[in-house]
Amino acid sequence: MRLWVLILLAKKRFVIKGVVEHNPYMKTFVFEESFKANPGQFAMVFIPGVGEKPFSLSSGESITVEKRGHFTEKFFEMGKGDFVYIREPLGIGFYRMNYLAIAGGSGIAPIIHLVHDGDVKTLLYGAKDKEHLILNSLEQRTEVRYATDDGSYGYPGFVTDLITKELVDEYEFFAICGPEVMMKHAADKLVEFGVPSENIELSLERYMKCGEGLCGICEISGRRVCVDGPVFTYDEVLKMPDFTKFKRAKSGKKVVL
Amino acid sequence: MRKLEIYPPIMNACGILSYLSVFEHLEELGADVGAWIPKSIGPREKQGNENPVIHFNGSVLMNSMALPSMSPDDFEKELREYRGETPLIISHYGETPDDYARSVARFDKYCIAHEINISCPNFVPGEKSILEKLEPAEVLREVRKETDKPVIAKLSPSDNYIGIAQQIVDYVDYINCGNTLARGLEIEPYSGRAYLAGTFGGLSGEAIRPITTRMVYDMYKSFGNRIGIIATGGISKPDHIISYARAGASLFQIGTALHKNSTFTAFFLRNIWKDVEEILKAINVKSIDEIVGVNFVG
Known part of the structure; x- marks a missing residue:
């Protein structure tokens, strides 16, 4: 008999301790508690009533965010004492x-x-x-x-x-x-x-929904970025014809990157 | 009844892994399943709910995907490019019986069986659920006219499944027990907002296995002599497959347990059936068919 261990991650509430404004487009949110994630692993950040998005972590207790759309605009409005929910550590770093x-x-x-x-x-x-x-x-x-x-x-x-x-x-x-x-x-x-291509590591990004390997929407040539990545070695990336070419949109339709 | 001859008798659950390229990759890594089921295909492109679409509370997984779907044209393009060796079962959903019938007719040549999703408990807020819009019997009657391949109806343990099964039993070969359990709600205490963007979500995973086991058992008692039964819900170990077989299922779908990286997922799907066979051998059973629905004594 083999050992079958399968655990999903529950999200946890994190309170913002401080915000660093780097430039008009980027901020770092520092949290009161630290993360488990190693460099390159990622987190799903949930803001109640706004949505949930994947983010790379920029340290053991911070997330650096670039303003891109509705979600990050709402994130940018947050300050000390506000909270988000985070699922982490996700993926391979x-x-x-x-x-x-x-x-x-x-x-x-x-x-x-x-x-x-x-x-x-x-x-x-x-x-x-x-x-x-x-x-x-x-x-x-x-x-x-x-x-x-x-x-x-x-x-x-x-x-x-x-x-x-x-x-x-x-x-x-x-x-x-x-x-x-x-x-x-x-x-x-x-x-x-x-x-050697195996000594080069790339961190890839795709649209994500579940973030835990279930739905498949973040696949790039069959690899689920959320569980097989987001960090891949270049020899693996060279086997992905979709790299620099295609991603899946919200509906699952393949679209040009 | 048209028998679905696949070996091993395990599949992914519809909505999990979802895309043909993912299946191909897992096959390359050694995954061994009897069939793959791509994400349900609908009559037109649809985005489904916004994120968050899943919420795990530590005990049970909730999802409110609400059937995102590429267009049938895009789907057919991907089917033509499918390079896997494992046969496909295609899952369909629609808004009218005609939607289902047309989809079944169109994709008949790409699959070994059709799964008819008339039970997805999730929908975009403001819409109606599939069962509120449709008569199951009408859908399955229309579908039956379009194909000679096995037809699977996927029901949810939270529907009146015996009542629905009575209406459709003449048109289907299998009943899948079942879809996610409809529908849960969890509220984030500090903001007063739901944890899911779609507010409500279907429950799945280990926590609902007792409920789907009961559904399999009920279904087998009522219709076991006329149709086959597929068990879906919380299978994460070979033992669960044996238990489901004793309750009456002969085919098995695995969902939530596949949430690990491809190497692990392939390992899981290569070994789970081998382990089932080892257990059967240890209890002196030659084939799983011998224990389907007959060894449970309550």
């Missing part, structure tokens, strides 16, 4: 250390968690412009090289331009999070520089 990390836009969120845990040696971090960057906090824990599309801060151009053979040769493991096309460029460049 990053599982190596001493990374060269590459982040684009709001893809910085799970990378912040890695930085907090001291697992990132160098961070390449790009965004649209200076106003979309989180500045003056990550530098305390790691070396950060910035890039902006419009040149308003750091290197003028794409964050993937900062990936050089010289830099890559110093590292064994690589963590990437950002828009899918950016992740593909970055990972392909690393492979070109001789990095």
Whole structure:
């Protein structure tokens, strides 16, 4: 007889201890109690009467949120003493250390968690412009090289331009999070520089409903992002024809990404 | 009765895993089921309820998905691209008997059987439930005209299932016991809002297994000589399958227990039936059919 263990997660109430405003688009909510999740794992955040959405955790007790739609607008209105419900830890996170990390836009969120845990040696971090960057906090824990599309801060151009053979040769493991096309460029460049694809970890995102592997809506070429990911190694991602191409909409219909 | 010949006699429950690409991936990883059931297909594209669609309170799982569905055209496109070896059973829902009949006719060539969902307890607030809109007998009569393959009617333990079964027994080959238990409500105490965006939700998982076992038992006593019975609800161990067989079920669907990563899900679906056979051997039973509905003495 085998052992059959199957437990779902009950959500728990978390009270906000403080809010850090990084820029007009991004805030970090710090909670009174800490999470169980490791870097790269995620949480389903429920605001009663508003909805529920998946978020990466940015540390053992915080979530960094980018304003995107109705849910995050409501989230942005919350402050000290307000509460949300959180289901965590969900999914599989990053599982190596001493990374060269590459982040684009709001893809910085799970990378912040890695930085907090001291697992990132160098961070390449790009965004649209200076106003979309989180500045003056990550530098305390790691070396950060910035890039902006419009040149308003750091290197003028794409964050993937900062990936050089010289830099890559110093590292064994690589963590990437950002828009899918950016992740593909970055990972392909690393492979070109001789990095084995299994040493590159990517954090993927898909529309989610249950967040616990039941409904299947977040599947990418058959892998359920909520339980098989969100962090996948690049050799696994290379077996997913839907990567950078398709996602499922709320109805389950496959749509172009 | 048209017999559904599948081995092993286990399937995913409809609404769980849902998509053909997920099934293909699990098959690659070694999952062994007799059939896969994609998410119920409806007459047109529909989004279902907003998040949160599930709520687990520590004992029972509630969901209010409310039948999200891609369009039949998109579904057919995916069916044409299906590369799995495991046969499919297609689940249908509709708003009129004609919706069901057309869907069954259209997708008949892609499946080995049809499951007719006339019991989904979830709907978008403001809509009506399927049973409020439809006469089950009328639906199944129309469906029966469109196919020679086995027809499964999926009922819920919270419906008057014996009454409904009496009306449809001539048109179906199997009854699935059953859908989620309708419908629960839990309220978040500090805000006064429901935990589910759809307010109410169907109950599933381990906690409802006693209720579906009773439903299987009732159904077998009343109709066991005329139709087959599928047990769905809280199967997470091989023992549960044996118990359901004793109550009268010959086919089994697994739902809530599949909420783990693909490697684990495939492992689960590869081994659960092997373990059932080991148990049968240990109690000197050659095949599960020998104990279906006959070894329960109360």
